[in-house]
Amino acid sequence: MPREVSAPDGITWTCIQAFSGLGKDPEKMEAARVDGKADAFQVVCTPSGGAQSVRIELPGDWEAEISEEQLLDMIQAQLKQDS
Numbered sequence: 647m648p649r650e651v652s653a654p655d656g657i658t659w660t661c662i663q664a665f666s667g668l669g670k671d672p673e674k675m676e677a678a679r680v681d682g683k684a685d686a687f688q689v690v691c692t693p694s695g696g697a698q699s700v701r702i703e704l705p706g707d708w709e710a711e712i713s714e715e716q717l718l719d720m721i722q723a724q725l726k727q728d729s
Contacts, residue, residue, distance in 0.1 A: 647662075647709065648660050648661065648662040649661050649662070649709055649717075651714045651717050651718055651721075652714075653718055653721075656695070657693045657694055657695045657697060658693070658694040659691045659692065659693055659694070659717075659718070659721055660691065660692050660694075661689050661690070661691040661692075661717065661721075662689065662690060663687050663688070663689050663690075663708075664687070664688035664689065664690050664701065665688075685705050685706040685707075686703050686704065686705060686706070687703070687704060687705075687706060687708070688701055688702075688703060689701070689702050689703070689704045689708060691717075691721050697725070698725070698728070700721055700724040700725055700728065701724070702720050702721065702724050704720070
């Protein structure tokens with residue numbers, strides 16, 4: 647399920663676990679898992695504006711346990727790393 651977070655600059659980011667739309671097939675669910683980490687998944691965050699999408703690694707319970715501020719900080723850090 648996607649999660650939306652709003653940044654102070656007015657950009658709304660929609661974050662979703664990579665491959666989440668492919669169904670519940672165990673092989674497809676494993677595709678989103680980060681290699682070597684039991685409970686870490688690739689999450690893609692797409693902006694409402696002209697910025698680029700980012701891919702970040704988050705724990706399996708990220709949708710409920712990661713605050714909006716933490717998620718925005720991780721997005722910003724990844725944007726800086728990618729540029």
